[in-house]
Amino acid sequence: MALDITWTKAWIARSADVISEHRTDLTTLDRAIGDGDHGENMDRGFSAVATKLADLSADATPGDALKMVATTLISTVGGASGPLFGTAYLKAAGAVAGHEELDGADLVAMLTAARDGIVLRGKAEPGDKTMIDAWTPAVEAAATALAAGKDEVAILVAAAEAAEAGSAATDPLVARKGRASYLGERAIGHRDPGSVSSALLLRAAVDATTD
Ligand code: ADP
Numbered sequence: 001m002a003l004d005i006t007w008t009k010a011w012i013a014r015s016a017d018v019i020s021e022h023r024t025d026l027t028t029l030d031r032a033i034g035d036g037d038h039g040e041n042m043d044r045g046f047s048a049v050a051t052k053l054a055d056l057s058a059d060a061t062p063g064d065a066l067k068m069v070a071t072t073l074i075s076t077v078g079g080a081s082g083p084l085f086g087t088a089y090l091k092a093a094g095a096v097a098g099h100e101e102l103d104g105a106d107l108v109a110m111l112t113a114a115r116d117g118i119v120l121r122g123k124a125e126p127g128d129k130t131m132i133d134a135w136t137p138a139v140e141a142a143a144t145a146l147a148a149g150k151d152e153v154a155i156l157v158a159a160a161e162a163a164e165a166g167s168a169a170t171d172p173l174v175a176r177k178g179r180a181s182y183l184g185e186r187a188i189g190h191r192d193p194g195s196v197s198s199a200l201l202l203r204a205a206v207d208a209t210t211d
């Protein structure tokens with residue numbers, strides 16, 4: 001499947017579905033080491049995004065769709081994750097602006113820009129027990145897959161798998177950013193909620209290739 005506006009819309013629609021399906025899980029994770037609203041925050045944002053999908057113009061590009069996600073998340077999510085994901089999608093949109101179809105290099109540029117946007121906004125480093133612990137391995141795995149000559153789907157799969165592993169690897173960490181950082185060692189043994197939602201969004205990108 002070409003990674004064009006049809007795929008981008010499918011990715012966004014699947015993102016909204018998967019966030020809605022995992023709303024309770026995300027909130028349960030956030031209840032353990034945060035304030036118990038990550039599922040609600042994300043579901044509020046992506047429900048709004050889903051209703052706006054139909055308003056995209058017929059000649060919209062993937063970048064236009066990602067920009068719509070960014071502005072919608074920024075205005076509806078609130079919390080720490082709203083501006084962070086909003087910036088991620090805004091930078092991702094900028095990295096592929098004007099492209100009708102995304103190739104492997106576009107995907108790596110898009111994921112890199114998203115990760116860099118989150119870092120610019122939140123100043124987290126790998127190992128701080130944040131969503132960055134999903135995004136940074138995802139970017140690295142995507143770049144490695146591109147360099148190895150893998151196709152677009154394989155690049156997306158590599159990113160999603162690395163994000164899932166990176167998210168699981170937040171369990172033993174002490175948080176150094178966000179609300180969980182107030183807990184010190186009590187955060188150990190709990191998974192960072194934003195890393196889980198990030199991995200879900202990257203998995204949705206893979207699943208959208210077969211829609
Ligand atoms: P809030 O903490 O304001 O209630 P959410 O619960 O929606 O917001 O989101 C919490 C998630 O945001 C965390 O699990 C973490 O992944 C992410 N996060 C928080 N602060 C930062 C930061 N400075 N950089 C990157 N991610 C962060």
Ligand code: MG
Pocket residue numbers: 030034035036037038079
């Ligand atoms: Mg929260």
Ligand code: MG
Pocket residue numbers: 035037079080
């Ligand atoms: Mg909150």
